[in-house]
Amino acid sequence: MDTLLAANSLAEFLQTQTIPICGCPIDATTAMVLAAIMHVALVGAWFGLPAGLFIWAERKISGRIQDRLGPTRTGGRFGWLQSLADGAKLIQKEDLVPADADGLMFRLAPYIVVVASFAAYMVLPFSDGWSALGLDVGLFLTFAILSLEVLGVILAGYSSGSKWALFGAIRESAQMVSYEIPMAICALCPIITAGTLNLTEVGQLQSGGFWNWNILHPFNFFAFFVYFTCATASCKRAPFDLAEAESELVAGFLTEYSGMRWSFFFLAEYASMFLVSGLATVLFLGGWDDGFGILSVVKANAGSFVGNALGLVIFMKKASLLVCVQIWVRWTLPRLRIDQVMTTCLKYLIPISCVLFAGTVAYPLILVKVSGNTSILGGPSGDRVVQPHQPMSQADTVPNKPTQMTAATAERSGR
Amino acid sequence: MSVETMLFWLFAILTCGGAVSVAVSQNVVRMAFSLVLCLGSTAVMFLLLGADFVGATQLMVYVGGTVVLLVFGVMLTATGPFTKIKSSGADAILSGLIGVIFLFIISTTVTAVDWGDISQKVAIGTHQKTAARGFNPEQQGNTTRPLGLSFLSVRADRDLNLSRNVPSVEKPVEDAPKLSSGYLLPFEIVSIHLLVVLVGASYLARAKRRVATNQ
Numbered sequence: 001m002d003t004l005l006a007a008n009s010l011a012e013f014l015q016t017q018t019i020p021i022c023g024c025p026i027d028a029t030t031a032m033v034l035a036a037i038m039h040v041a042l043v044g045a046w047f048g049l050p051a052g053l054f055i056w057a058e059r060k061i062s063g064r065i066q067d068r069l070g071p072t073r074t075g076g077r078f079g080w081l082q083s084l085a086d087g088a089k090l091i092q093k094e095d096l097v098p099a100d101a102d103g104l105m106f107r108l109a110p111y112i113v114v115v116a117s118f119a120a121y122m123v124l125p126f127s128d129g130w131s132a133l134g135l136d137v138g139l140f141l142t143f144a145i146l147s148l149e150v151l152g153v154i155l156a157g158y159s160s161g162s163k164w165a166l167f168g169a170i171r172e173s174a175q176m177v178s179y180e181i182p183m184a185i186c187a188l189c190p191i192i193t194a195g196t197l198n199l200t201e202v203g204q205l206q207s208g209g210f211w212n213w214n215i216l217h218p219f220n221f222f223a224f225f226v227y228f229t230c231a232t233a234s235c236k237r238a239p240f241d242l243a244e245a246e247s248e249l250v251a252g253f254l255t256e257y258s259g260m261r262w263s264f265f266f267l268a269e270y271a272s273m274f275l276v277s278g279l280a281t282v283l284f285l286g287g288w289d290d291g292f293g294i295l296s297v298v299k300a301n302a303g304s305f306v307g308n309a310l311g312l313v314i315f316m317k318k319a320s321l322l323v324c325v326q327i328w329v330r331w332t333l334p335r336l337r338i339d340q341v342m343t344t345c346l347k348y349l350i351p352i353s354c355v356l357f358a359g360t361v362a363y364p365l366i367l368v369k370v371s372g373n374t375s376i377l378g379g380p381s382g383d384r385v386v387q388p389h390q391p392m393s394q395a396d397t398v399p400n401k402p403t404q405m406t407a408a409t410a411e412r413s414g415r
Numbered sequence: 416m417s418v419e420t421m422l423f424w425l426f427a428i429l430t431c432g433g434a435v436s437v438a439v440s441q442n443v444v445r446m447a448f449s450l451v452l453c454l455g456s457t458a459v460m461f462l463l464l465g466a467d468f469v470g471a472t473q474l475m476v477y478v479g480g481t482v483v484l485l486v487f488g489v490m491l492t493a494t495g496p497f498t499k500i501k502s503s504g505a506d507a508i509l510s511g512l513i514g515v516i517f518l519f520i521i522s523t524t525v526t527a528v529d530w531g532d533i534s535q536k537v538a539i540g541t542h543q544k545t546a547a548r549g550f551n552p553e554q555q556g557n558t559t560r561p562l563g564l565s566f567l568s569v570r571a572d573r574d575l576n577l578s579r580n581v582p583s584v585e586k587p588v589e590d591a592p593k594l595s596s597g598y599l600l601p602f603e604i605v606s607i608h609l610l611v612v613l614v615g616a617s618y619l620a621r622a623k624r625r626v627a628t629n630q
Binding site: 029145154 | 474475482490
């Protein structure tokens with residue numbers, strides 16, 4: 001157990017272990033493959049489980065908002081097995097492909113959407129350092145992968161061989177593509193404040209207390225709300241779901257889909273709802289930080305693993321809360337018209353986000369001129385602890401010194 | 416053969432297969448999808464080689480941007496005769512010939528370079544790995560900061576004195592580092608080029624008003 005806690009990564013831990021039956025050691029390649037499988041399984045579980053949970057939550061919350069009960073009987077009480085029952089029903093449905101459809105493309109399109117929203121989970125840090133890839137380009141890669149989702153929507157609409165689905169796809173993709181712009185600009189605001197694209201580092205910088213969270217930065221505060229609006233729109237959620245408005249317009253680009261392929265689109269929708277909420281949590285709401293310094297006390301007393309596990313719980317709570325807000329908004333606000341959707345984005349959200357971006361850039365510069373410091377509270381917010389990777393063999397002898405990450409120190413330490 | 420090499424070969428085959436099927440396929444939508452496969456696999460290859468910024472940019476610009484634009488173009492223009500593209504035999508022979516010549520040029524150019532020597536020099540110049548921890552940190556590239564600095568004309572990773580004086584553990588370089596000047600000028604030239612392209616595009620796409628003539 002101690003070696004598990006000391007290892008920098010799963011692969012490194014596995015290399016110190018032996019295979020139980022034959023007793024032979026695990027070499028680096030096998031360890032890497034095993035660790036990769038574990039990571040994929042973990043991220044896959046986070047991809048699948050919240051989707052099921054949030055579909056149930058959506059039914060319950062929408063029921064309560066409309067003065068109904070929602071599901072009550074499935075699974076004993078509260079209808080908590082409703083998502084599973086839905087899934088069982090959808091699997092049994094016939095897998096239809098229309099005669100006019102391009103069969104291969106029609107079957108592929110749901111997978112493109114699912115893979116796009118699943119792959120973006122790679123770089124999302126669930127707790128301090130708990131991300132499958134701690135990339136320097138974390139946020140950039142997330143947005144790059146999320147932009148692939150549009151492709152699945154267009155292909156789904158086009159390959160259906162139906163004009164209705166094609167119209168739905170064009171409207172949907174126009175909405176998704178245009179809302180990506182203010183969303184990305186607003187996500188850049190906390191990045192400017194943090195000075196790094198690495199999502200783990202952005203989270204670390206907001207540790208220590210809620211006064212360090214980016215949302216209390218004057219410009220990031222507004223950026224958060226613009227980001228959240230755009231994220232709701234890019235997830236195709238109401239009040240922006242007019243392209244697939246189920247009750248009025250059949251289902252937009254989903255018209256020809258049925259059964260499991262149809263439900264893949266919804267699985268991806270709920271997964272990306274959680275993903276954008278998780279991104280909002282890391283960028284604006286302090287990530288895995290509890291806000292009152294409890295986490296650092298836990299880390300000091302019970303070890304970093306327990307602390308990180310607690311951080312995971314905090315992160316999930318924050319992100320789930322944001323998903324619940326999305327559900328709440330969906331069942332409260334009426335749907336916009338397509339021209340109103342485009343006006344909101346192009347005439348309001350893009351200029352607002354540009355102003356916020358410029359403000360975020362100018363804010364620390366003005367503060368430096370006025371008070372000689374880059375923040376009101378004095379001292380940089382949070383602590384950015386970047387630990388260079390050390391193999392376990394050296395970790396015993398060399399103390400693991402945290403280094404301030406600047407290009408200059410990186411240059412010096414490399415020599 | 417390590418896992419990375421196997422994955423690299425897998426995605427290299429996917430890239431080439433995608434490229435070939437773009438050329439061979441006759442359905443415009445399938446071509447667009449093959450292009451996605453080809454460009455996406457290229458991005459994965461960049462990521463496998465530790466060039467994470469280039470890989471992400473490849474995904475963002477080509478797969479998420481250009482191909483989406485292309486598919487939009489296909490959707491708006493593909494009616495009746497244009498959805499299927501059929502080339503004649505002479506076309507196929509001519510384009511195949513050009514392709515073979517191009518392949519020959521590229522392969523001779525690539526094999527003429529001593530890659531072992533170059534990768535050694537690159538490894539000496541860029542041997543800092545100070546990233547936040549995560550899964551398999553050795554493979555994570557972390558090229559954003561050096562790339563950004565080099566576009567601002569500071570190449571922190573490249574010491575011009577190093578190429579003359581290859582350091583080793585027992586004999587480190589004593590000279591002060593002499594930083595190379597980076598890519599500010601090419602970067603600015605590209606920006607101006609893009610500006611010219613934008614101005615030209617808006618000129619071409621302007622609303623053409625008819626001049627009233629006295630007839």
